[in-house]
Amino acid sequence: MTASVLAIILNWRTPALTIESAGSALREMEGITGEITIVDNDSGDGSFEAMTRAVTDKGWSRVRVLRSDRNGGFGAGNNFGIRAGLSDGTRPDYIYILNSDAFPDPGAIRALLDHLETHPVAGFAGSYIHGPDGDTHNTTFRFPSILSEFEGSIRFGPVTRLLKNHRVPMTPPTVTTRVDWLAGCSLMIRQSALDRIGLFDETFFLYFEETDLCLRAARAGIATDFVPESSVNHIGGETTGSKRWTKVPTYWFDSRLHYFTKNHGRTYATLATLSHLKGGSLHWLRCKLTGARRAEPPHFLRTMASHAWTQLIRPQRFPAAAPQPTKAA
DSSP states (O other): OOOEEEEEEEESSOHHHHHHHHHHHHHHTTTSEEEEEEEEOSOOSSHHHHHHHHHHHHTOTTEEEEEOSSOOOHHHHHHHHHHHOOTTSOOOSEEEEEOTTEEEOTTHHHHHHHHHHHOTTEEEEEEEEEOTTSOBOOOEEOOOOHHHHHHHHHOOHHHHHHTGGGOSBOOOOSSOEEESEEOTTEEEEEHHHHHHHOSOOTTOSSSSHHHHHHHHHHHTTOEEEEEEEEEEEEOOSTTTOGGGOSSOOHHHHHHHHHHHHHHHOHHHHHHHHHHHHHHHHHHHHHHHHHOOOOSSOTTHHHHHHHHHHHHHTSOOOOOOOOOOOEEOO
């Protein structure tokens, strides 16, 4: 029986870019059973109508556009597409998540599919991601911990060397390698794995949702593999607007704290935050003494401390019920 793939591209006010990404994915889906679903995450700017017209005008019979009636973030938007399934009402064997500012290189989707088809212990397979100029994007990671929080915030070579096995970012391997988690820019997921561990946790608006999903998979004995033969061109920052950030948004702090609290408990989350604040304070002191430029945005540590104190003393918030898909006309 031929395996089927449902590719999902989430749109938030980037309709032209999303259509370009869908065109690249459609080219790479040639010879693969399945289709592409574009989910408009309640953009409210005419994106849904523009993309619907574009798909119709191009005669893309294997692409459909759905509209969510709320912007619940990355996880909720992708869950929306996953729950919708294939247009004939069946469920695919694999889900392929692709950023709207990412464009699969030749053979990229096929490489992920072939890997999962031949490695049944793996439930997740992710691509090598590069920028338009060929620069490597870091998408392979270890799970965050108390020690990684200290290493990441102190930004000091001797500490990094000492804690190298706890550092969250990994140097992207040159061969297929098992990793803790992968960024969701170009990620194929076995549907049966999602049946076991559930979909994305919709409490996360943006960031840490892939980390959480891969951790749940790892705890269930489901592996995550980096497949460098699958190569994807990623502009980066276009879907989240991170290139234009002047400060870290509140939802990043929300997601980080929820990840630690959910997966390790409130005490561990508090210690992880204290570890980050301690490392960050030492980084601040070193920069103050040497005149070096600080790496984090202004008031980052103060905001983290205030956020942690506020959030840890009040009940956890949960997302609203998931909406049902609306098909394009």
